[in-house]
């Protein structure tokens with residue numbers, strides 16, 4: 001039903017408007033007594049609990065960061081069969097993000113390009129909403145800095161969000177790999193990243209909960225940079241890796257060069273990411289062994305992509321672009337693996 005009826009209707013609208021309409025409808029559904037149990041019964045996903053990072057996930061297929069930045073639809077994600085949902089990226093203060101249009105579909109490549117720019121309602125509002133989060137569900141909090149905060153004091157932003165958000169989520173993801181905030185990727189340089197991760201891990205020692213901390217890495221790191229980053233993850237005793245974020249590259253796409261140039265800058269997601277993400281997961285396993293938790297995010301648009309990620313050594317899967325193109329059928333397929 002999604003691909004024959006819902007998707008054609010939604011794709012009739014420009015992408016961000018389709019997102020707004022869908023969120024409005026799903027919020028109404030979430031507020032309607034009895035609607036979510038019915039939805040859950042209708043979808044009826046098979047679930048197998050997974051134990052990782054001291055947490056029990058209802059299953060290993062989650063919603064990736066960026067779709068529900070403000071934690072508005074957690075009960076819906078749960079009813080649709082996602083075993084966990086990652087909210088954010090959350091910044092200290094609310095911000096509206098980059099000018100529109102900033103989200104583009106590329107159906108011929110099963111891809112999206114976005115330059116949203118961390119649009120979100122700010123940590124205080126998100127925390128207030130999380131106070132009513134569904135019980136027994138796993139929620140991750142993806143953290144970043146405000147766009148106007150210079151890199152020299154970015155650590156303060158990350159620490160503010162970390163301290164405020166971590167009591168209300170089950171794991172934290174440090175996001176320095178988004179290509180849509182100018183100069184953010186500089187925080188991936190070894191020395192900057194070391195200072196940032198050290199500050200966060202030190203701050204964690206002073207909190208009552210030992211919330212797991214993961215780093216979300218870029219698919220555009222070359223293998224040398226990847227090795228440096230993995231060494232740092234070990235050195236800093238991080239609890240896991242999310243591989244990967246969106247890409248600034250535009251290689252091997254079906255869409256014409258002219259069309260891609262007209263879209264402009266932004267992070268590419270979906271099918272074109274799949275091979276590099278799988279390769280990165282394989283490298284993580286080879287260099288870090290079997291113990292480090294790895295969450296695969298990037299280019300899972302069908303069951304074979306999902307299988308490739310698990311075969312490469314991923315513990316968990318996250319969906320975004322594949323979910324936009326395939327709907328809940330993709331969650332169900334991934335759950336069969």
Ligand SMILES: Cc1cc2nc3c(=O)[nH]c(=O)nc-3n(C[C@H](O)[C@H](O)[C@H](O)COP(=O)(O)O)c2cc1C
Pocket residue numbers: 064065066067069088089103112114116118142175178216244245246268269270271273297298299300318319320321322
């Ligand atoms: C519109 C859009 C917004 C996103 N926003 C964020 C974000 O705020 N923080 C983040 O860490 N990743 C964000 N992502 C990246 C996704 O979480 C995911 O890592 C990436 O899209 C690769 O997965 P996919 O190929 O399944 O989409 C965003 C992706 C898209 C398409």
